[in-house]
Amino acid sequence: MTTTVAVADGIFEIRDGKPVLLGTRCTNCDNHMYPRQTGCPRCLFNEQEDVELATEGTLWTWTVQAFPPKSPPYLGPVGDDFVPYGVGYVELPGQLRVEGRLTISDPDQLQIGMPMELVLDPLTVDEDGNQVVTYAFAPKNENGDPS
Amino acid sequence: MSDVAIVGIGMHEFGRHDGISGMDQGVTAVRRALADCGQQWSAMEFAVGGSMDGGAADTMVSRIGLTGLPFTNVVNGCATGGTALAQAVNTIQSGAGDLGIAIGFDKHEKGAFRIRGPRGKDWYGGSGLALTTQFFGMKINRYMHQYGITQPTLAKVGAKAFRNGALNPMAWRRKPLSEQEVAESLMLSYPLTQYMFCSPGEGGVAMVLCRADKAKEYTDRPIYLKAAAVRTRKFGSFEVLAPSIAIEHDPGPTAAASKAAFEMAGIGPEDVDVAQLQDTEAGAEIMHMAENGFCEHGEQEQMLANGETEINGRLPVNTDGGCLANGEPIGASGLRQVYENVLQLRGDAGERQVPNDPKVAYTHVYGAPGISGVTILSR
Ligand SMILES: [Zn+2]
Numbered sequence: 378m379t380t381t382v383a384v385a386d387g388i389f390e391i392r393d394g395k396p397v398l399l400g401t402r403c404t405n406c407d408n409h410m411y412p413r414q415t416g417c418p419r420c421l422f423n424e425q426e427d428v429e430l431a432t433e434g435t436l437w438t439w440t441v442q443a444f445p446p447k448s449p450p451y452l453g454p455v456g457d458d459f460v461p462y463g464v465g466y467v468e469l470p471g472q473l474r475v476e477g478r479l480t481i482s483d484p485d486q487l488q489i490g491m492p493m494e495l496v497l498d499p500l501t502v503d504e505d506g507n508q509v510v511t512y513a514f515a516p517k518n519e520n521g522d523p524s
Numbered sequence: 525m526s527d528v529a530i531v532g533i534g535m536h537e538f539g540r541h542d543g544i545s546g547m548d549q550g551v552t553a554v555r556r557a558l559a560d561c562g563q564q565w566s567a568m569e570f571a572v573g574g575s576m577d578g579g580a581a582d583t584m585v586s587r588i589g590l591t592g593l594p595f596t597n598v599v600n601g602c603a604t605g606g607t608a609l610a611q612a613v614n615t616i617q618s619g620a621g622d623l624g625i626a627i628g629f630d631k632h633e634k635g636a637f638r639i640r641g642p643r644g645k646d647w648y649g650g651s652g653l654a655l656t657t658q659f660f661g662m663k664i665n666r667y668m669h670q671y672g673i674t675q676p677t678l679a680k681v682g683a684k685a686f687r688n689g690a691l692n693p694m695a696w697r698r699k700p701l702s703e704q705e706v707a708e709s710l711m712l713s714y715p716l717t718q719y720m721f722c723s724p725g726e727g728g729v730a731m732v733l734c735r736a737d738k739a740k741e742y743t744d745r746p747i748y749l750k751a752a753a754v755r756t757r758k759f760g761s762f763e764v765l766a767p768s769i770a771i772e773h774d775p776g777p778t779a780a781a782s783k784a785a786f787e788m789a790g791i792g793p794e795d796v797d798v799a800q801l802q803d804t805e806a807g808a809e810i811m812h813m814a815e816n817g818f819c820e821h822g823e824q825e826q827m828l829a830n831g832e833t834e835i836n837g838r839l840p841v842n843t844d845g846g847c848l849a850n851g852e853p854i855g856a857s858g859l860r861q862v863y864e865n866v867l868q869l870r871g872d873a874g875e876r877q878v879p880n881d882p883k884v885a886y887t888h889v890y891g892a893p894g895i896s897g898v899t900i901l902s903r
Contacts, residue, residue, distance in 0.1 A: 385647035400768075419759045419770070438669075440661030441714040442652060450649025464658045466769065474769045476653060484714050489669045496703040500651065511651040 382507045384452065384500060388412055390429075396495050396512035398430040398475060407473040429438050431469040433494045433517060439465035441482050452500040452509060467493045467514045478513040492517040528613045529739035529746040530703060530901070532732035533866050534562030536629070538850040539696035541726050546578025546853070549728035551587055552628030553856075557625065557730040565589040568732075570613045570620065572596045572603030573627035574604035575855035581627055594767075602802070602891020603754055604628055605729065610752040612733050622735045623742075629728030630853030646793070656804075656892065657721065659764040661713030664807025666762075667789035668715065669779060671822035673810060675707065675715055680828045681806035682706035682720045687841060688835060689849025691876040696851045697724055706806075720806035729859035740784050747787040747866045750884075750900040751788035755781040757894030766894045777896035778802075778815040778888065785886075785898040786817065788858020793817040795898075797882035799839060800861035802890040803846040813841065816888050816898070840878045843868060854891070862899055869903050 383389060391395040400411040405422035411430060416423050445451070445459040454460060463479025465487070478498050481487055498513035534556025536549035558565060565588050573581025574597060580596040600607040612626040646827035648654050667673060677712035683703045689695040697795070701719055709718040732742070739746035758830050760774035786792055793816070801816060803809035810824045817829060818839060827833060833841035844850065844864040847857060867873040887899045 386649050388647050408770070419772075430561065438662040438666035439714075440658050440665055440716075441653065441711075442658060443711050446649075446652050448653055450646045450654060451652050452650040453652055462652060464653060464662065467612070467664065471771075473771060476767050478651060489666065498651075504652060507616075511647065 381497070381510055382503070382509045384509055384511045385468065391497065394497065396497055397432065398495065398512065400428050401425045401471070402428045409471060411475055429475040430472055430475065431471070431493065434467040434469040436487065436489055436491045436493050436514070437466040437468045437474050438489060439463055439479060439487050441484060446522070465485060465514060478511065480513050480515040486516075527736045528616050528749045529734055529736045530731050530749065530862070530866055531734055531739055531742040531746055532557045532563065533560070533693055533863050534730045535860070536728040537694050538725055538727035538853065538856075538860065544726075546575055546629050546631030546726060546728070547584055549631065550575065550581065550627055550730070551584050551724060553629060553728035553730040554584070554588055554625065554627055557732050561731060562622075563742065566591050567623060568593055568625050569622060570594045570612075570615050570624040571627060572598060572608045572615070574598040574600065574608050574626070575628065575630050576601075577632050578630045578855060581629070588846075592789065593691055597695070600897055601854075602854055603858060603889050603892070603895045603897040604772065605860070605862075606752070606887075606889050606897025606899065607754055609731070609859065609862060610754055610897070613752050616733060616735055622738060623730050623732070624734075625730055626859065627728070627823045628731040628856040628859040630852065630855040631726040632724035644888050653767070654765065655713075656764050657713040657716070660721075660805045662805060663762060664805070664811065665715055667807065667811055671746050673822070674707050674809055676703065677810065677825050677828050678715065678720055678806040679703040679707035681809050682848060684834060684850035685803065685846050686719070688843055688876055689845025691874070692844045692849070695845045695849045697845070697849045714774050715892050716805050716807060720848075722804055722850075722852045724849035725853050727853040727856045727860065729851070729856045729863050731859065731862065745870050749868050749903050750791070751785035752897070752899045753781045753784040753788060753895045754895065757785060757822070761894060763894035771790070776815060777894055778812060778890055779899040781896040782816040782888065785900050789900040791900070793886065796839065796881055796884050796886045798840070798843060798865065798878050799841050799888070800844070800846065800864055801841055801887040801888045803842055803848055804852065804890070806848070808890070809842060809846065812888060812890065816886070835876055835878055843873065843876050843878060858887065858889040858897055861889065865901050869901060
């Protein structure tokens with residue numbers, strides 16, 4: 378059976394088949410940071426706590442990666458197997474805007490302000506046969522059902 | 525700040541030069557800058573130089589002269605050239621030297637710049653997020669949405685760059701392209717197409733600077749540095765290669781560097797006769813017009829439609845073809861802009877000379893991870 382593994386430790390956890398982003402909150406000014414870090418660039422305070430970030434938000438801006446990135450570092454398919462993907466920032470209300478891949482790469486289906494939610498996005502299969510995944514944002518199904 | 529003058533300028537052609545190292549191009553630029561003001565290397569009291577991929581600038585002394593001068597290497601991303609210039613100015617103003625040279629050169633591999641992930645294991649690059657082109661697409665896409673800039677205006681910027689580049693014998697891309705050709709080229713990072721992006725390139729620029737009161741000893745046409753300011757990002761600014769950004773908004777390092785430079789020079793944007801603005805891609809030129817104070821956000825649509833930033837317009841922008849036509853050798857790019865402004869202020873810009881008898885000229889560079897450099901020159 379294929380095991381699903383995150384592209385790196387400490388970035389997100391996989392829970393019930395969905396990613397949960399691991400962030401930091403400044404205990405002095407409430408500034409949220411991602412990925413986790415020590416030190417707050419907003420208030421310069423140095424006491425933070427680990428938090429899990431919101432899993433839904435709205436699309437703040439986006440583009441489409443239409444050509445294959447250099448590999449390495451890119452782990453996804455390149456050359457003739459390359460598949461264009463969206464990239465965007467999603468605003469997690471009251472927290473921050475997180476950059477991530479988008480499951481949609483058709484400009485006609487992407488609108489600034491549309492509701493988005495976190496999903497897992499397969500990148501590659503590693504030498505042990507594990508499915509390596511990263512996180513991505515998908516349009517949120519308004520009925521609440523995962524599409 | 526009016527006590528530093530540029531008396532000599534030199535450039536190695538921008539473009540692709542097989543068999544010529546980045547350092548070679550820096551050395552050529554130095555020799556041309558010295559010749560421009562009739563000086564020998566031995567007269568230089570100090571040097572400041574930088575390159576990202578071309579090697580340590582100070583090693584060039586083994587070829588141009590082991591005179592023992594203090595030579596400072598600077599590496600500051602896309603602001604490397606601007607920082608070299610600012611350091612040269614500081615050196616002269618501090619009294620540590622009266623006559624010196626600022627140098628920038630580079631030679632990059634083909635294709636997009638290779639970027640390492642922010643930290644830890646490279647999940648960022650691995651996930652396909654470590655591309656500067658994505659940031660540029662996302663920043664202008666948001667900006668167009670907010671301020672009503674349209675895609676044809678992006679194409680106008682591209683076509684203007686190649687039109688101006690065609691008039692510049694030192695430019696890399698010298699073939700004019702129509703707005704349609706720019707708009708219909710390969711879509712790389714929506715909404716930006718291939719000809720809306722600059723490419724990593726090669727080139728070198730050097731300039732000889734001195735105390736203003738001694739300038740006439742070296743040239744009868746000195747150009748004075750009224751301001752040189754470098755700023756980095758503040759909390760809340762939207763920058764390249766950021767896995768996250770704050771919801772809080774800061775206008776960014778360009779606005780800060782611009783404000784500082786105008787204060788230093790004691791003038792305002794309305795006094796500027798010609799401007800070279802960082803155009804890593806067509807959208808950047810549009811956004812930087814407003815961030816540098818030359819218009820309100822959104823006014824660019826009409827300004828471009830009116831041709832106001834053309835060579836014969838009200839505020840000519842990127843008269844040498846900018847990064848789009850010259851490519852971007854990181855270490856040399858900021859000094860290229862200053863070189864162009866010196867030519868324009870001297871009236872030596874040939875076919876691309878702006879016709880408004882320019883007296884004040886402005887340069888602006890921007891780059892990762894959120895740094896901006898501005899200079900203001902005057903006759
Ligand atoms: Zn804080």
